Amino acid sequence: MGAQDFRCPPIENPADPAQRHALPHRTDSPYIPGVLRRCEARRTSLNELAETTMTDLVNDMTERFLRDAGIAPGMRVLDVGCGRGDVSFMVARIVGEGGCVLGVDRDPAPIAVARRRAAELGLGRVAFEERDLAALSPTAERFDAAVGRRVLMYQPDPVAAVRAMAGAVRAGGLILLQENDPTMGQGSLMPMDLHRQVHQWIWRTVEREGASLHMGFQMPSVFEEAGLTVQLVRAEAIVQTPRIQHQLAFIVRAMLPRIVQQGVASEAEVDVDTLEERLAAERTKANTTFVGDLVFSVCGRTPSPA
């Protein structure tokens, strides 16, 4: 696929270019009240709660970061390692009718899902392409911003990866990356051995697959080495309470073949069918908060023209 094919979908109602390039830094966010309201409103069953909190807690962190760092109506945005398009759709809502989003991923399977979801949502201003981020530059056009979530940790040369993203963005544009990082380990006032065990299964597997577990802490330096000016750094924890849970059992179920293949745990040790129930029982018994991974968000700006 040549550089000419690498384009944002056409914008039907382009915003005033002066406005497109004036990148605001802060907007109000309904993050905390929104999450709590949704948790309260939907606390009808464990399954439903899990679905609500998993999506909301992490996606709300992402959306708040995007807005605070300057993703705004009218912008043209590249989503790198877009997977099934969750972040692309979030960005599409923010950039609105006058903006556009191109999601790229090296794996064709999630790209097919993302395209189907875009069609179902009737979102013409979002497009998806199968592409490795190493093949991003030089591009046929420059985006106002490039974003990515949980993708830098998988790159063997993260500085080169950020440089490739920067090459697809105009001078003075934005690079936003969000990465989970378990470096500080998990924390709780009471013993919560099963929760800690589950985190170990997940992270050991990801590590054995070649990912860096410390990308969150490393990101600001990686950005600077790639020639960007770091503008915003944030680290937030994924917290669980007896009533609010991260969807750990769901993640373990999805990762189980990989966990077994990497020799991290056997199916019998994981006992996935009872895992959610056992995790809930542990949180109820401990009756306290469990602090899981940190989610690091870093925004940098590409050099402005001299």
Ligand SMILES: C[S@@+](CC[C@H](N)C(=O)[O-])C[C@H]1O[C@@H](n2cnc3c(N)ncnc32)[C@H](O)[C@@H]1O
């Ligand atoms: C953990 S998933 C995250 C998906 C999405 N960003 C999200 O947050 O929902 C990581 C994605 O990055 C993609 N990926 C990893 N390395 C890549 C590369 N070098 N070029 C393009 N995509 C890549 C993988 O195929 C996978 O879909």
